[in-house]
Amino acid sequence: MAGAFGQSTGDVFNPLQRPAKGRKELTVDVDGTEVYSWQEPSAKAPETHVLVRGSPTRFGDLVGPAVPAILVKQQPSFPAPSDKTTQRRLGLARWMASEQNPLTARVMVNRVWQQHFGQGLVSTANDFGLMGAAPENPELLDWLAHWFMHDAGWSLKKLHRLILTSRAWQMSKTPESLMRYRRLEVEAIRDSMLAVSGRLNPKRFGPAMKPGIPQAALEANTDKDKIWKASDEIEASRRSIYAFIKRGLVVPMFETLDLADTVSSCPQRQVTTVAPQALSLFNGEFVNQQAGHFAARLLALCREPTAKEMEKMRVFLQEQPLEQACRVILNLNEFVYPE
Incomplete structure (x- = not known):
């Protein structure tokens, strides 16, 4: 806690x-x-x-x-x-978990709020003490904590539903709403690519899957004898929560897209915007592999393309194969930044 x-x-x-x-x-x-x-x-x-x-x-x-x-x-x-x-x-x-200790509920509702809005009502999610930040809206934090304990019965599902059906969440992203654009976590980006390509393996539980490591990253590792053997494509296409993580050898795509610190407690993901991220998402082996599978399905953004988008795509396809068009779609802001 x-x-x-x-x-x-x-x-x-x-x-x-x-x-x-x-x-x-x-x-x-x-x-x-x-x-x-x-x-x-x-x-x-x-x-x-x-x-x-x-x-x-x-x-x-x-x-x-x-x-x-x-x-x-x-x-x-x-x-x-x-x-x-x-x-x-x-x-x-x-x-x-008792009413005599509201701190647990406050911390939990703050983490869920942070997950949906990018920043919690208390910005220092790991520190609710005197040295931490004061709540931005203490009345809302207390109300949510009380509701979570008494009305929701500690149900995280009900808490998510309450927030996602609230006016605060459903406001459009305008300067008045103060809603910040947020990039998906690397695990969600990877899982989304697997989902739209039709390759996501829904298998649950069991041992971790071993994601593949590019050869260039393996050459730079000083402990080559202890590098794992990559799982086959079907097993490696499970959700990222089942990925094997080694502190001394993080999958390059995960590391480039700000995987959580594997050494210490990480209350909030660091979000950077650097050139290697674009290279990883456009030229990476995993992305190109999923683009090939995606080309056979063409379903990514849960909406129909606009007339302008269709025209640009027709022009693009006159010079490039469909697989390259799919790779472009996987790199759209709309794909990695949730609305």
């Missing part, structure tokens, strides 16, 4: 009392999928003390489970241990 937990006062730091030392185990789900899960070996947690001046060797007062005092007027109650677990994680989870 994004948010500020305040700074320690004085010489002590009061942490949540840690649970009993757990272990990570490989388990098999009902559908045969292997997953790692955290197991607690005992319902008895070790003692936790205040650490004087943060020193791990200087124990202060014995403390029980609690949440940061800056966030509450009264500490929530934690469930008693069961026969297998301390249940402290359950207690913390219940408090995080």
Whole structure:
């Protein structure tokens, strides 16, 4: 959960009392999928003390489970241990989603608002503390958070519907509306190209697919022995959310079009406009491959072309093959900038 937990006062730091030392185990789900899960070996947690001046060797007062005092007027109650677990994680989870902690709802509705409008009501989406930015419209933020908890029952689907059917969202892009043009994230651009080309593989779940890496990018990599073998075209045509990402070797198209930081928390995508993006979208191997598939379908913008567009396309097709015309369409602003 994004948010500020305040700074320690004085010489002590009061942490949540840690649970009993757990272990990570490989388990098999009902559908045969292997997953790692955290197991607690005992319902008895070790003692936790205040650490004087943060020193791990200087124990202060014995403390029980609690949440940061800056966030509450009264500490929530934690469930008693069961026969297998301390249940402290359950207690913390219940408090995080309770009416006594509106911060969770505020952060969530702010992230959804940011997703649709490009910037949240709080511009520092990862910091709701004293050092973060003040809400642009605090009354709206509080109203949305209250509605999300009580009327929507924490349903993100209902929250999306509320925003997308609001007058604020449906206003046209004029200087008066202050609505900013936003480019789609690279994953959405790639998925949209696969969708209009008819090659999008709707397969869900399972292991990640391995997207292809251009040979030039592979030559520049210093760890060639650990470069993955690319999936076949059908498997590699799954949604980008299933793409295998390696911090030391990011797919060039993803990196050029501002993939989220793979090292630290990324509250908002950086959006740049640089020449390599145009080269990647016009000359890249993936784009040209999808343009070839697209040429057999010709469906991209969900609207009929204007008479002027049709005339320009006829002139273009007199000199260039249909595949090149499709490549041009995939590079239109209308394709990568949602209305």
